[in-house]
Amino acid sequence: MIAELGHFCLILALCVALAQGLLPLAGAVRGNARWIAFARPAAAAQFVLVALAFIALAWSFAQNDFSVAYVAQHSNTKLPLAYRLSAVWGGHEGSLLLWILLLAGWTLAVALASGPLPEAMVGRTIGVLGLVAVGFHAFILFTSNPFERLLQVPAEGRDLNPLLQDPGLIFHPPMLYMGYVGFSVAFALAIAALASGRLDAAWARWSRPWTTAAWVFLTLGIALGSYWAYYELGWGGWWFWDPVENASFMPWLIGTALIHSLAVTEKRGVLKNWTLLLAITAFSLSLLGTFLVRSGVLTSVHAFATDPRRGIFILLLLVLVIGASLVLFAVRAPRVASGGAFDLVSRETFLLANNVLLTVACATVFLGTLYPLAVDALGMGKISVGPPYFNAVFGPLMVPLLFLVALGPHAAWRSASLAELLARSRVAFAFAVIGGLALPFALGGFSPLVALGLFLVLWIIACTFLQVRSRVALRGGAPALLRQPAGYWGMHLAHLGLAVCVFGVVVSKGYETEKEVRMAQGDTLAIGGYSLRLVGMREAPGPNYSAVVGAVELSRDGKLLKVLRPEKRTYFSSQMPMTEAAIDPGLTRDIYVSIGEPLGGGAWSVRVYYKPFIVWIWGGALLMALGGLLALSDRRYRRGRATAQAAAMQGAKA
Amino acid sequence: MKPRHKRLALIGGGLAALAVAAALVLNAFQSNLVFFFSPSQIAAGEAPRDRAFRVGGLVQAGSVKRNPEGLTVNFVVTDTAKDITVVYTGSLPDLFREGKGVVAQGKLGADGVFRATEVLAKHDENYMPPDAQHALEQAQKAQKSLRTP
Numbered sequence: 001m002i003a004e005l006g007h008f009c010l011i012l013a014l015c016v017a018l019a020q021g022l023l024p025l026a027g028a029v030r031g032n033a034r035w036i037a038f039a040r041p042a043a044a045a046q047f048v049l050v051a052l053a054f055i056a057l058a059w060s061f062a063q064n065d066f067s068v069a070y071v072a073q074h075s076n077t078k079l080p081l082a083y084r085l086s087a088v089w090g091g092h093e094g095s096l097l098l099w100i101l102l103l104a105g106w107t108l109a110v111a112l113a114s115g116p117l118p119e120a121m122v123g124r125t126i127g128v129l130g131l132v133a134v135g136f137h138a139f140i141l142f143t144s145n146p147f148e149r150l151l152q153v154p155a156e157g158r159d160l161n162p163l164l165q166d167p168g169l170i171f172h173p174p175m176l177y178m179g180y181v182g183f184s185v186a187f188a189l190a191i192a193a194l195a196s197g198r199l200d201a202a203w204a205r206w207s208r209p210w211t212t213a214a215w216v217f218l219t220l221g222i223a224l225g226s227y228w229a230y231y232e233l234g235w236g237g238w239w240f241w242d243p244v245e246n247a248s249f250m251p252w253l254i255g256t257a258l259i260h261s262l263a264v265t266e267k268r269g270v271l272k273n274w275t276l277l278l279a280i281t282a283f284s285l286s287l288l289g290t291f292l293v294r295s296g297v298l299t300s301v302h303a304f305a306t307d308p309r310r311g312i313f314i315l316l317l318l319v320l321v322i323g324a325s326l327v328l329f330a331v332r333a334p335r336v337a338s339g340g341a342f343d344l345v346s347r348e349t350f351l352l353a354n355n356v357l358l359t360v361a362c363a364t365v366f367l368g369t370l371y372p373l374a375v376d377a378l379g380m381g382k383i384s385v386g387p388p389y390f391n392a393v394f395g396p397l398m399v400p401l402l403f404l405v406a407l408g409p410h411a412a413w414r415s416a417s418l419a420e421l422l423a424r425s426r427v428a429f430a431f432a433v434i435g436g437l438a439l440p441f442a443l444g445g446f447s448p449l450v451a452l453g454l455f456l457v458l459w460i461i462a463c464t465f466l467q468v469r470s471r472v473a474l475r476g477g478a479p480a481l482l483r484q485p486a487g488y489w490g491m492h493l494a495h496l497g498l499a500v501c502v503f504g505v506v507v508s509k510g511y512e513t514e515k516e517v518r519m520a521q522g523d524t525l526a527i528g529g530y531s532l533r534l535v536g537m538r539e540a541p542g543p544n545y546s547a548v549v550g551a552v553e554l555s556r557d558g559k560l561l562k563v564l565r566p567e568k569r570t571y572f573s574s575q576m577p578m579t580e581a582a583i584d585p586g587l588t589r590d591i592y593v594s595i596g597e598p599l600g601g602g603a604w605s606v607r608v609y610y611k612p613f614i615v616w617i618w619g620g621a622l623l624m625a626l627g628g629l630l631a632l633s634d635r636r637y638r639r640g641r642a643t644a645q646a647a648a649m650q651g652a653k654a
Numbered sequence: 655m656k657p658r659h660k661r662l663a664l665i666g667g668g669l670a671a672l673a674v675a676a677a678l679v680l681n682a683f684q685s686n687l688v689f690f691f692s693p694s695q696i697a698a699g700e701a702p703r704d705r706a707f708r709v710g711g712l713v714q715a716g717s718v719k720r721n722p723e724g725l726t727v728n729f730v731v732t733d734t735a736k737d738i739t740v741v742y743t744g745s746l747p748d749l750f751r752e753g754k755g756v757v758a759q760g761k762l763g764a765d766g767v768f769r770a771t772e773v774l775a776k777h778d779e780n781y782m783p784p785d786a787q788h789a790l791e792q793a794q795k796a797q798k799s800l801r802t803p
């Protein structure tokens with residue numbers, strides 16, 4: 001009964017989405033204010049209906065209602081309640097429902113927070129979001145209904161994939177999807193701007209917080225996913241250039257470019273067309289990510305289903321969305337002419353360089369991800385493009401980007417003096433060169449790549465410091481620090497976060513040690529100045545698995561620090577073995593132990609990693625996200641209706 | 655500087671970035687594309703001797719032999735028509751099983767033994783690596799066409 005209610009809510013939501021997509025758009029074209037006014041209540045109704053459907057599915061999971069096929073496939077009575085609830089998005093159908101729920105949530109947020117915008121713009125934006133919702137509702141209802149019943153009710157469910165039975169699963173997908181779906185707002189705003197031909201500073205100021213918010217979620221989602229892979233997969237890696245990871249990384253790269261080009265569009269009224277194109281691209285890549293992961297073209301942990309109908313449906317949706325928006329762009333973009341010129345050396349040029357580098361980097365990731373699929377689809381053989389390709393291409397492209405990140409904030413808008421830039425950054429450059437050359441020796445040996453990486457890290461930090469200092473000197477001493485807008489601090493915090501992240505990547509890659517050995521009870525192993533001793537292995541039961549737990553003593557200079565307990569689990573329902581690594585985390589190093597397989601005679605294969613400064617990678621990502629949050633809190637974005645309307649009037653006159 | 659020159663400089667900069675990226679991509683493709691060969695193709699001498707590639711198929715039942723001292727392991731990968739012996743040093747993935755699908759990446763030695771640097775088997779009891787599946791299908795097709803002249 002509950003499941004049918006959920007299904008019914010979804011059908012109703014599709015009808016509401018149709019009306020939400022068509023009426024306000026038609027109203028905006030024909031100037032009918034009553035049709036436009038339909039947008040907000042429709043968005044609210046849409047959210048309530050989808051939320052009810054989502055609750056219905058969660059209820060079925062909580063009640064172990066195995067007559068619902070999706071529940072029977074992804075749950076089990078022995079599964080703890082927290083995992084039963086997060087299993088709602090542990091499979092294909094439910095994760096699509098989550099997608100739609102978040103889309104409805106973002107739409108509702110737009111409806112509630114769009115006070116300062118002109119009504120026609122609000123109607124168009126919510127209308128476009130409604131059309132996107134129609135596509136996804138149809139996809140769910142026609143190809144992947146999560147409420148489908150089974151005629152023969154099984155006594156027990158098939159259980160959730162053990163890889164997904166982890167606290168990481170509770171947070172990672174919703175965060176990532178919040179980011180993916182969040183770009184739909186920037187996309188809808190871009191389409192609304194194209195449709196109306198109105199793109200002014202007020203539009204850009206309004207788009208910025210939405211884009212930044214989506215970007216913050218995506219950053220956190222990717223970082224969580226990376227950390228999850230690190231401790232859950234047992235191979236000590238944190239980024240595999242797996243197509244599914246790339247699918248989330250591409251919108252992030254373009255989203256980052258979009259944040260920066262929006263800044264230029266708001267402050268200087270240039271790069272307008274480019275900004276629109278980036279907004280369309282960011283959302284298209286989010287859709288492509290959904291397609292790659294959900295269609296089963298990539299067979300990996302994340303591809304829950306292999307049903308060609310679904311793939312074709314998403315592909316059609318993708319072609320429709322991208323095709324229609326590009327056609328609209330081609331027809332309307334010339335109207336959205338850019339005003340204002342800027343010199344070759346100026347803040348604008350630096351941000352443009354940032355955009356070019358990020359877009360090119362995204363294109364290389366795109367090529368590496370899709371080329372094997374294209375070759376396979378054309379029947380030209382089977383190939384794979386692994387991490388060496390991405391490292392060889394992506395790394396060099398990041399070097400100029402990191403170099404320019406430090407300089408950009410020093411350059412003035414419109415026109416900057418090259419001589420002044422050089423004079424300002426001279427000290428920072430000298431500091432970074434010396435530090436970059438010296439620091440590797442302190443960390444464990446010189447290598448040119450590590451030195452280059454550390455130079456870039458120190459360069460960003462030193463330039464940021466100098467920028468803040470000169471701003472203070474210019475604006476009248478320390479009290480000026482407090483008067484700086486939150487966006488200013490957000491930018492610097494995000495840039496410092498990038499530096500911290502790069503530091504973690506460079507140092508952990510440059511100085512990690514890996515040992516893979518055979519260990520029997522009482523054997524010891526030395527790594528990175530630490531000593532590990534296998535005390536013993538014992539059986540331990542879990543709620544829905546049995547495990548072999550090792551006890552490994554970690555000590556330094558003969559002093560016992562900690563007992564690490566890596567596990568090897570076997571899940572009852574699927575008989576799948578799973579490795580649970582044991583990690584002793586630290587600010588300056590992680591010690592990572594995971595057990596492989598029994599080798600006979602009581603011995604096991606054991607993998608041990610010593611990874612210096614690896615948590616800085618995720619710490620840096622966290623700082624970037626905090627920077628984004630700080631920028632979001634900027635007062636500029638919360639200016640009252642009056643100023644925005646005044647700006648709109650000016651725009652209309654111009 | 656005239657606006658036209660400025661535009662040229664900006665476009666030139668963009669093109670230079672693209673050219674560098676294209677050069678990097680081509681170079682990386684040249685050395686890092688990994689091709690896939692089935693045991694039958696290797697037996698027919700199609701696989702390269704000097705560069706790394708992937709081989710896939712089923713782990714032959716009873717073929718897994720562990721070296722009692724270190725972590726070296728030998729096993730036979732078969733596509734039901736032809737076999738190839740694989741040597742690997744290290745821990746095998748959780749789902750590595752006799753009779754199940756596997757993909758190994760490495761180089762072919764002069765002695766005809768495949769020296770793997772990486773062994774892949776994914777996380778699902780029903781899941782077959784697509785490459786291994788492909789190898790089995792190819793081999794079965796070839797056998798059928800042999801039987802029906």
